[in-house]
Amino acid sequence: MTPPPTAASPAVADRTVGAGAAPVVTGIGVIAPNGLGTPQWWDATLRGESGIRMVPGYDSARYPSPLAGVVDGFDAAALLPGRLLPQTDRVTRLALVAADWALRDSGADVSALPDYAAGVATSNATGGFEFTHREVRKLWTKGPQHVSVYESFAWFYAVNTGQISIRHGLRGPGNVIVADQAGGLDTFGQARRMLGKGAALVVSGGVESALDPWGLLSHHSGGRLSGVRDPLRAYLPFDEAAAGHVPGEGGALLVVESAAAAAERGARQVYGQLAGHASTFDPRPGTGRPPGLARAARLAIAQAGLRPDDIDVVFADAAAQPALDDIEAAALEALFGPYGVPVTAPKTLTGRLTGGGPPVDVAAALLSMRDGLIPPTAHVDRPVPRHRLDLVRGEPRAVRVRAALVLARGHGGFNSALVVTGADRRQEEGGTS
Template sequence: MSTATARTVVTGIGIAAPNGLGTADYWAGCRSGKSGIARITRFDPSGYPAKLAGQVPGFTAADHLPSRLLAQTDHMTRLALVATDWALADAGVVPAELPAYDMGVVTASSSGGFEFGQGELQKLWSRGSQYVSAYQSFAWFYAVNSGQVSIRNGMKGPSGVVVSDQAGGLDALAHARRQIRKGTQLIVSGSIDASICPWGWVAQLAGGRLATSEEPDRAYLPFDAAAAGHVPGEGGAILILESQEAAARRDARVYGEIAGYGATFDPAPGTGRPPGLRKAIELALADAEVDAGDIDVVFADAAAVPDLDRIEAEALNDVFGPRGVLVTAPKTMTGRLYSGAAPLDVATALLAIRDGVVPATTNVDPDQSYGLDLLTGEPRAMEVRTALVLARGHAGFNSALVVRSA
């Protein structure tokens, strides 16, 4: 097999999610229907119209990271560093034992280190510039997770960051696959995102898509007649990607393959041209060399905005036929985790392949007019060999990724 078409596999997973810290806790939470959505505790939300979020529980950065890193990192970067440690350990990789230029880092971000940035701006306004940390120069930046992960682990190969809102997590994995195909031995990829602070919260409210219900079980309801916006969350997943040959050489355990990818951008409003999600799905299937009938389950983007839910449902109906494929949205247990949502869905799909069980969409009473076979209630035990993960970003980003058993 040529390098350009080398199969890219996932050998390690690290998860930090609102319904579970670590892969085992998250997966147990998913299968039991555990929700991580609750009233915000990271700041007082009483003065804001939206008060619910998915927050990662039980995370104390000082238990996992040296104090020198705590002073220079935002909450999201601390989560990303620890999730990377877990993913590398899961993959059985010791970075110090590999050539530095054979390892790279490609992550996604939707906002950067907003909480760190807010704190330093407050110091600037209230106390003066001499009180602003020098680390503000990069701790807020979109690429900071890629940078800090690469520095901590001595990774000097191809690296970068993708910024395409919620779609970014899939775009990062696709870019990582390109680097693997170009010959890099190992890429750390995925995303951990977090922006649950007043500055980040106001920015999200301005988008007009946040649910304002104060009932955790009735706030985030994709494909439900009562859908009225999404609940944000923090966290995501970091994945270790390698070529199949490299993984085989070291006899690594393989979760599955990143088999296909497609991305499009929606046309401008008012043009009369159709949305691009269907085309992204078709591109991903073609890239993976699979037919619609080969897909066992779709992990939906699940915007919980009626117009966007309709677009997603129509794309799925066009490709698979009405109720033609099982659809699930386990992110109803976590909220939408910015660019971290899709890598978490990819990790969930890989765990579903491993264990033969698909987690359900919680709390939703499906609106039958969408024509979807939406899995609700209990998880479903079934063989999963190939899954499709969808993600869309604000203003028109569409991405689709096919994962399959290796």
């Protein structure tokens, strides 16, 4: 059953959309290893329920790292028209359903919008792995006449954007961002630009799935996977036992609208604003220049019209590589001071979902603002003392969250930062920020 909806240069901050015109999020659709649909995922996250397990369907135990965040119980045939099944990879089926849920949650009638006023911007780093590997196998074992004609597009990074656009008649701008984890936040920067140029609504976010045998091997090639075989100990960012991450599948798609368009149609809910975004690249190794993560965070906070002490929580990138964790912890201490802001990484329950993971963090940040609860970083019980982070662990922390910073990094030096806010802080503070 369909879960019920609920409530590449060293770029600087996107200046197209001013802080006073921040787009708003009106719909959320999440498909994650620990929950199908936003309510199930959010409840599981607050309970500390993990979706990390052995990859099913083949003997993944032979791999050095056999664990992943696996979406369980997803029945595409029950959720999508039959005509779509032969032409789509699992990743696109997940994305189509997440988009359906997000649009339903938003209550937006996209058919009532002017032509070209609604678009799609998604992040994807792997494409349709399972589909294309199946068709290549047919090519070599049965011959070219057995290869599906849909292979021409089902493998492509942009296929999620295209299929969502076609299914919902979103004829405006369409984009795909390929930047590993960082792309999952950069897609919201792209949505901001699209809205700043006249679009009224953008379906934005990311979904990934690359866990077939070749896909899992491709994750291994990055050299950052954990070899620990206990699902509760395999992915431990900021922990003394950190030894790499666990990959996963799934993600989130959000309906992002201009504030004016959402108000004009009487949107039934506004989860929050995409108040500021920035992207940076790390410098070339050997230059002696600092990593770019802290700079991305500063730029995003400044674009939101805020100061670092206005941030109530940070959703960390949480690489679980000791050297990368040190860089992130140092960046957070430089911005906020030692133990200066609550930090969390609920992705310890799902694994790192490549371009799909940061949109899930954005959804978590928005629901933290709604519910006044910061989800914990599960399974971390020996935080690295030198990090001096106020890491939320064990239980959700009750905090009034008005502004959250979400961070993401990608292989190759990509950094991205997004600030989401609730009520307009300038109005609350009498016009100051």
